[in-house]
Amino acid sequence: MPSSMQATMIHGTPIYNMGVFDEATGTSSTSIPSNIEIKDSDTTMNTSMSLISQIMEMGFSKKSVELAVKQLTVYPMMPTPEQIVQWILEHPDICNNTIDPTDYNDPAELMAPTPSETVVATPHQKLSLQDAECDSEDNDSVDTSSDTVEGSSVQDHQFKYQTRKDFQTADQYAMYVRGLVCPGMIVRCCRDFEEIKQGDIGTVLKVDTEGLHDLNVQVDWQLHGNTYWVCFVHIELLEKPVDKLSTSSVASLESGGGGGGIISSQVVIGSQVRMRAAPRYKWGNIMRGSVGTVTAVNGKNVCVDFPQHPGWKGSINDIETVGTSAQGCTLLGLNSHSAPNASDLIEDWSRCIRSLSVSSNESTAKHLLDRSPNCWQSSSSTQGKHWIRLEMHENVLVHSLSITVSPSDHSHMPSLVVTRVGDSIGNLKEYSWISIKITDTTVALMTDVRQYYPWIEIVIKQCRNNGIQCKVHALNIVGRRKQTDLDLMLMNASFLACEYDNLSDSNQNLSMSSYADPKSSSSLSDPPCTVMVWGLNDKEQLGGLKGSKVKVPTFSQTISRLRPIHIAGGSKSLFIVSQDGKVYACGEGTNGRLGLGTSANVSVPRQVPVLHQYVVKKVAVHSGGKHALALTLDGKIFSWGEGEDGKLGHGNRLTMDKPKMIEALRSKKIRDIACGSSHSAAITSAGELYTWGLGEYGRLGHGDNATQLKPKLVAGLSGKRVIQVACGSRDAQTLALTEDGAVYSWGDGDFGKLGRGGSEGSSVPHEIERLSGIGVIQIECGAQFSLALTRTGEVWTWGKGDYYRLGHGSDQHVRKPQPIQGLRGRKVIHVAVGALHCLAVTDTGQVFAWGDNDHGQQGSGNTVVNKKPALVIGLDSVFVNRVACGSSHSIAWGLPQSPSEDEKKGPVPFATTKDPLGGTSLGIYDAEPT
Structure with a gap:
């Protein structure tokens, strides 16, 4: 030591x-x-004047140089000429008098406004005002320890917030709003944005300060009864929060974020943690007494090595650092192993x-x-x-x-x-x-x-x-x-009691579940399902997570509990089909797109009531679409949402906020469905393809551009057994996969998205020759591009190339299918496409992403575009074999794997050595001697 x-x-x-x-x-x-001497003031002044003259000779004004020197001087050292020039180039708005230079003075040098003054805050003056008010409040013995901007507003009658017209650029105004806006503040919309109109008043609920022109502010709008995320430039500040200190405290508690967070600042790699008294979700044998070590922290996701479950992954809200009396240590009479001695x-x-x-x-x-x-x-x-x-x-x-x-x-x-x-x-x-x-x-x-x-x-x-x-x-x-080896040995002793208790509980549960109902979703024979979500969340389309953007895969307890067999993402919406065939929806509800009988947004997945009496196997919705289809186990189709162009298939253009069966297909047994943004498709058990909706550009495949209000058979594929269909958005294309592995395309041909070379469109199906004989098993349509997955695990893409949505490392358009070289050597088993991004999962459970990343939909922790497939972080300890995409959000989860043929041929183990008539389940043999 x-x-x-x-x-x-x-x-x-x-x-x-x-x-x-x-x-x-x-x-x-x-x-x-002592050999370091402090320069006296005369020497410093002479050096400063010489430095200013030197920089002025380069062409800079004296005022700019003096301001830069003042800001960069750190006693006792003078800044270098390079630093001064760099500062001037970085702050042209200050040097050109677009912002008051005094905004950059030390806050302690600024005087607080007198009560009679009306303060007009400039973009950077907010922090000076904060210090001024804090000084005033300290004199009155008011606690200002929250260290938040919420506590920085002066009294309402003293403060007048600036508006957009007071700033030369939108960036300056956005910076001004970002620095002052806080939860609880009253704001007014100053520009129409989606359903929110200019002049609407609302209360700020959450603020995301990352980014300047993203959807950063969640507001509860009075006239709409809903919350919407808007940009900084979309709002004007009216009133400060009523209780600024309590508001900041709540915000700090909810954030759990770096530096100011209460939870995540305590839970870091190496922390000793245990499950909370009432966790929202349990996995395996982890009980209250289990103490584990945090091995990874990713936002609100943590990975913990528990004695009974190494590599456990869950929410940071379900664990707590071990306190001074960890359970198990108390029983053994040991000192706490997490709180060191003074x-x-x-x-x-x-x-x-x-x-x-x-x-x-x-x-x-x-x-x-x-x-x-x-x-x-x-x-x-x-x-x-x-x-x-x-x-x-x-x-x-x-x-x-x-x-x-x-x-x-x-x-x-x-x-x-x-x-x-x-x-x-x-x-x-x-x-x-x-x-x-x-x-x-x-x-x-x-x-x-x-x-x-x-x-x-x-x-x-x-x-x-x-x-x-x-x-x-x-x-x-x-x-x-x-700690010494003895300390570590005593620390691990607490696991003895915990392991015994959990093992006993586990054995008891296993004995009780030997004859559990196999249909029960809570049966221990069913492995736990882990659903990870990330990306845009401005309408809470990620199923209950907080924040407008989730840039890393985050565990969703709510969705995982549903044990999904199918997930589909729409335009700011999400649909989940649970293990028992029920449909749940969340996200934006405009025009009844969620099928819940309302147009309100839904933050937590809610069951679609009309479909509760059916067993649903799939929901179809396009990443850019505002309507949806549901396919039941007995082959019936229901549709709901926006009814424009007749895409719901009911013979009209009415919008429906609840699912309704498509009567024109009632007599058919449907095996697959697909949605575009403006048209729909269905495949019968006989391999017939029906399409309906907007007919522009020949996307329906009927040889014309006519719109169809009811399903109509695609005659061009008669005699061919169609097994899969995909529909595009906007100037859309349609793809069909037949039983013999051929892929057909028709509709708009811009950017080569039909895959036959050139940009010519077609109103009837034509085969894509480049894909012939390569064993295509899955087809998908994104926004102006197409994708195909082969049996050998290759991914082929073609069409529009900007935002690097094709994954070829270039933003050039590709007019014939090309394999993605970045995935060579890996066997991809499932793919999904969003509006401008793609996901692919391999047979080893790795998830790769490429394309647009403005909202963190790549799961990389940032918003940098992936030009080629890049590995999604934070999924190492999660079993994944399925992926899904919405407009700008992503989902990954695992379906139970089907037994192999060899496993099917093996012997079936029984709980007892002999049970000829199933008597064990009736208790007949309980009294027999062994």
Whole structure:
């Protein structure tokens, strides 16, 4: 163990933590070697004037240079000419007087407005106002410890919010709104957006600060009785929240996000956790007493190694860190294994950190530890080049590690931090990704780490508004003595009682379920179903998850409980067919597209009532469509939703908010169905294909462009047994797969989406020769493109190429089917297409995604487009063999695998050695001696 007086090396300079000796006097200082002298004011002034003259010779105005010097000067160091020029180029709006330069002053230098003044906030002045009001409230003994913007508004009679006309660009206004809007605030729509009209009033429910022109604000609109997500530029701010402190607290509790979150800031890799007293979902033998170690954290998803279930994956809301009296330890009379003794904690940073280095501005690195008003400011020509490296003392674990940031730093404030750990600098691995909210001040990076890491690297991947410089005000660390082998042995002793209890419960459940009803969905013989969802969630189409965008696969307990056999995504909607053949729907309900008898949005999957008396096997809905079809086990079709162009097949153009059977096909036994955005199709058991709806561009295949209000037989495929059909959207195409493996296409031919070369359309089916003889087993139509999957696991795509939706690494249009080279060597077993993105799952359970990623539908944790198939993160421990896509959302889950032919031929095990007449189930043999 390091001694009580240790020196931490910062780029070769020994720094001592003198604060441990100054506590009695209430001071804290850092020892600076005497060979470092502080420049006097005259020298600093002369250097500053010389620097300003030098930059002015480059053509910059004196005012701009002086402002840059003022913002970049970190005592006692002067900025370099490169830093000054870079700052001026980064802030043209300030230098050109489009924004008041005083907005960038230290907030402490600004005076709070007098009660008689009317304050008009400029885009960056909001943070100055926050500090001013906080000072005022502190004098009145009001708690302002929430550290949120909600607490920054001045009194209503003092404050006048600006509107769009007060700003030169939409970006400036969006930044202004993003900085001030908060839950509970009253806002007004200033621009028509979907169903929301200009002038509508509503209350803000949630705010997503990531992105500037996404659907960031969820508002409960008074005249609509529904919540809708809108952009920052779509709203005007009217009134602050009634109870700003309670609102911020609720928002903080709900977020569970990096830095300010209460839950996720405690649960990190290495944390010891257990199931909550009443988890919303149980898996396997995991009970209340089980204690496991967190091995991965991905947003609100966690992976935990429990003794009875290694690799358990679930929601962060279902677990809790082990407290001071973990169950099992109390029974054994042991001390808690999660809360270290006070003597084990090391609060002196010099005894934790052997050396510290930074990416740039080494002379200011000491401010990370010295608790001075100054900060470490890193300069780089690009984003993601800022880092802080810590070399830890031997056998010192991290009890807590955090950084201090300031919202007043604006574009210099970090927004995304990655922590990396390892045995050496050249062998670091990612430990955690932390997204920092604009209101955060202290950001937890590591908590209660059980493994010793000699090296820790903190990488600032991104700053606010894509700034390329960053500021970190402090580094906070508390270490812990590494436990001995005896400590670890006692810690693991708690598992003995827990394992015995769970094993007993498990055996009891198995004995009771020996003769369980095989139709029961809760039978233990059925493996648990795991459904992962991600992507756009502005209408809560992901089945109960929160946030307008979910950028990584997230476990859905609600959908998993339904044990789905089929899932289909529509335009901001989702349909689930459960194991017992019932249909559930959620998402946007406009025009009755959910079939629930209402046009309201539905956040949690709700059963479609009209279909409850039928056993449904499939729901068809296009990713860009606003109507749907349902196919029952006995071959009947129901339709509902938008009725324009007769696509519901009832002989009219009426919109229906509940499912209605298509009478024209009642006498037919239907085996498959498909929907486009404006037409529909069905295949009978005899292989006949019927189509109806909009006939434009010949998409129905009847040899004309006539619209059909009722199903009509496609005569061009007579004599061919059709087994699968797919319908496109907008200027749509239609595909059909026959029993002999041939693929036919017709409809609009723009961008070559018919797959026959050129852009000529067709009103009758023609075979795609390029796909002949390759064994196609699945066909799909997206927005202006098509896809085919072969028996050998190859994926072929063709059509429109922008957004890289074809997966070929280029945005060029492809007029004949081409195999995706990025999937060569892998056997794909199922594919799905959204409006502009695709998913594919392999026989090993890996899911690949490509195409548009504006809303995180690629599951990569960001919004960067995938030009070629890329592996979806966070699905390693989940069994997946099915995927589905909505307009911009994605789903992955697993269906029980059918037994192989060899397994079918093997012997059938019985519970008893002999049971000729099934007497065991009747209790006849219970009294017989053994």
